[in-house]
Amino acid sequence: MNRKVRVRFAPSPTGLLHVGGVRTALFNYLFAKKHGGTFILRIEDTDQTRYVEGAEDYIMKSLEWCGINIDEGVKEGGKYAPYRQSERKNIYKKYALELVESGNAYYAFDTTEELDEMRERLEKSGSSVRQYNAVTRGEMKNSYTLSGEEVQKRIANKESYVIRFNIPVNEELIVHDIIRGDVKINTSELDDKVLFKSDGLPTYHLANIVDDRLMEISHVIRGEEWLPSLPLHVLLYRSLGWENLMPEFAHLSLILKPNGKGKLSKRDGDSLGFPVFPLQWEDPKTGEITKGFKEEGYLRDAFINMIALLGWNPGTDQEIFSVDELIQLFDLKRIGKAGAKFSPEKAKWYNQQYIKTMSNSELAEIFKPIIAEKNHSCTNEFIEKVAESVKERIVLINDFWAHASFFFETPKEYNPAVVKKNWKEDTVENLNKIKEIIENISESDFSTENTENLVKKYIEENQLNFGKILNPLRLVLTGTGGGPHLFDIVSMIGKEETLKRISKGISEI
RNA sequence: GGUCCGUUGGUCUAGGGGUUAUGACGUCGGGUUUUCAUCCCGUUAACAGGGGUUCGAUUCCCCUACGGACUGCCA
Numbered sequence: 010m011n012r013k014v015r016v017r018f019a020p021s022p023t024g025l026l027h028v029g030g031v032r033t034a035l036f037n038y039l040f041a042k043k044h045g046g047t048f049i050l051r052i053e054d055t056d057q058t059r060y061v062e063g064a065e066d067y068i069m070k071s072l073e074w075c076g077i078n079i080d081e082g083v084k085e086g087g088k089y090a091p092y093r094q095s096e097r098k099n100i101y102k103k104y105a106l107e108l109v110e111s112g113n114a115y116y117a118f119d120t121t122e123e124l125d126e127m128r129e130r131l132e133k134s135g136s137s138v139r140q141y142n143a144v145t146r147g148e149m150k151n152s153y154t155l156s157g158e159e160v161q162k163r164i165a166n167k168e169s170y171v172i173r174f175n176i177p178v179n180e181e182l183i184v185h186d187i188i189r190g191d192v193k194i195n196t197s198e199l200d201d202k203v204l205f206k207s208d209g210l211p212t213y214h215l216a217n218i219v220d221d222r223l224m225e226i227s228h229v230i231r232g233e234e235w236l237p238s239l240p241l242h243v244l245l246y247r248s249l250g251w252e253n254l255m256p257e258f259a260h261l262s263l264i265l266k267p268n269g270k271g272k273l274s275k276r277d278g279d280s281l282g283f284p285v286f287p288l289q290w291e292d293p294k295t296g297e298i299t300k301g302f303k304e305e306g307y308l309r310d311a312f313i314n315m316i317a318l319l320g321w322n323p324g325t326d327q328e329i330f331s332v333d334e335l336i337q338l339f340d341l342k343r344i345g346k347a348g349a350k351f352s353p354e355k356a357k358w359y360n361q362q363y364i365k366t367m368s369n370s371e372l373a374e375i376f377k378p379i380i381a382e383k384n385h386s387c388t389n390e391f392i393e394k395v396a397e398s399v400k401e402r403i404v405l406i407n408d409f410w411a412h413a414s415f416f417f418e419t420p421k422e423y424n425p426a427v428v429k430k431n432w433k434e435d436t437v438e439n440l441n442k443i444k445e446i447i448e449n450i451s452e453s454d455f456s457t458e459n460t461e462n463l464v465k466k467y468i469e470e471n472q473l474n475f476g477k478i479l480n481p482l483r484l485v486l487t488g489t490g491g492g493p494h495l496f497d498i499v500s501m502i503g504k505e506e507t508l509k510r511i512s513k514g515i516s517e518i
Numbered sequence: 519g520g521u522c523c524g525u526u527g528g529u530c531u532a533g534g535g536g537u538u539a540u541g542a543c544g545u546c547g548g549g550u551u552u553u554c555a556u557c558c559c560g561u562u563a564a565c566a567g568g569g570g571u572u573c574g575a576u577u578c579c580c581c582u583a584c585g586g587a588c589u590g591c592c593a
Binding site: 019020021023053054055056058059117119121124128132135136137138139140169170171173186189192193194195198199200202203204205206207208210212213214216217232233234235236237238239240260262263265267268270271272318319320322324325326327328345346347348349350351352354355357358359361365399400401402403412427431465468474475476477478479480482483489490491492493494495 | 519520521522523524525528529530531532533540541542543544551552553554555556557584585586587588589590591592593
């Protein structure tokens with residue numbers, strides 16, 4: 010079937026959007042862009058009891074940060090508006106009634122207690138089924154057990170009721186999934202799902218079919234948790250007379266915890282120390298703050314790259330992809346069937362790769378606010394030099410200050426392990442010599458090359474050991490043992506500061 | 519319990535009836551570097567198990583195990 014590609018990401022605004030959700034959105038987006046199609050954001054808020062303040066906004070902000078641009082949606086509008094199901098409330102009932110009319114659905118009046126009772130009874134009896142289906146509905150209060158007049162009377166009396174789907178009995182149904190192929194099921198295994206709730210709103214099952222049809226969705230790409238209800242959805246399309254207009258389906262496997270089993274949850278992030286959400290989220294009820302990838306110092310492109318390769322790959326050895334490349338190469342058929350464990354290590358590696366290859370000026374823009382936050386100011390040129398010397402050392406943006414503070418301020422303390430290793434009896438004497446050399450270099454000649462040549466010349470001429478001189482020098486200048494090229498630091502902080510730090514180090518260590 | 523989906527190194531994976539089973543992350547080791555990092559080189563380690571089919575199965579089929587999802591007037 011060759012039709013215009015229209016896909017939707019349809020989250021429920023009940024809380025955070027975690028990496029699994031982001032990946033689902035991303036795959037929809039990549040697929041849409043690859044085929045010149047439309048990416049739609051539809052908010053599935055048919056459950057008023059689970060509404061969470063701010064969740065919808067959080068979802069939109071998260072997608073925005075990810076660069077997943079919405080073509081049609083709540084904010085963007087579009088010719089199929091509205092895109093929030095609560096605002097489409099009045100269009101669903103018609104379809105529910107149409108199904109009742111055609112005998113594909115029926116009224117049911119059972120209370121929650123009665124339903125619980127039924128399930129409990131079934132479970133106790135050792136029966137393998139605990140469903141509201143062709144067998145059990147004969148014992149419940151519905152269109153099949155009540156007379157036509159009784160049903161009408163109850164409805165007229167405004168008694169609460171639901172509309173349930175009438176699942177056909179004993180039919181071998183084959184449904185197709187792009188990722189998994191044909192899935193066979195006997196309809197007798199299905200239950201008579203509620204399509205229309207007593208609060209006047211549809212359930213997900215009805216709403217998603219109606220909206221996908223009305224919005225002319227061509228492909229439904231969603232989480233694996235929906236696979237079990239695919240047969241119901243197919244049956245619904247059929248009963249509504251839309252079988253030929255049905256979208257194609259692709260069910261994505263879940264993202265699992267890094268170690269152990271089960272799907273990734275917020276808890277895993279908390280206990281293992283990595284983010285699970287794109288952006289920071291403050292729980293409106295508890296005030297609890299959960300940090301996102303962004304706040305932890307991940308780059309958007311690195312995050313997207315990492316997410317995209319979780320369960321998908323183009324079949325080549327390439328690991329780094331721009332979003333444009335992802336769009337070019339994306340193919341639903343190359344999505345893996347098995348769940349993928351999230352790897353914090355690989356996430357870091359991706360981030361490091363991106364930082365390393367970014368230009369100094371791009372990095373400078375990112376570092377600028379951090380420097381300002383620490384109450385320092387300097388020229389762009391200087392920040393770019395700093396960026397150049399730290400970019401191969403930092404993994405997360407948040408590592409920046411730990412690797413660059415000494416460019417801006419005198420070290421307040423000295424790493425004890427490094428002191429112990431490098432500070433010997435003759436160190437002070439040596440540093441004083443170096444200090445003398447540096448004092449004799451004029452400000453105008455204070456380049457990396459010149460300072461380096463003069464100091465190294467001294468070391469060589471006196472047959473001294475490089476490490477014995479240079480390691481303590483680094484220690485007094487940076488407070489620690491590792492870092493960028495030493496004479497870059499010397500040159501960048503300047504003559505005065507270098508001398509000051511040598512003196513300070515000598516007197517304090 | 520039932521239904522469905524899944525299972526290649528520790529992790530993400532390529533592959534596919536006959537291969538020295540691919541690449542990456544990680545690990546460990548070496549080289550480069552005054553240091554750390556980068557970079558380079560190397561190392562490590564996998565077809566869940568059992569039956570078939572076949573000349574031959576990791577690849578196809580079945581069973582088992584394990585894992586997961588679903589089983590709500592939630593999505």
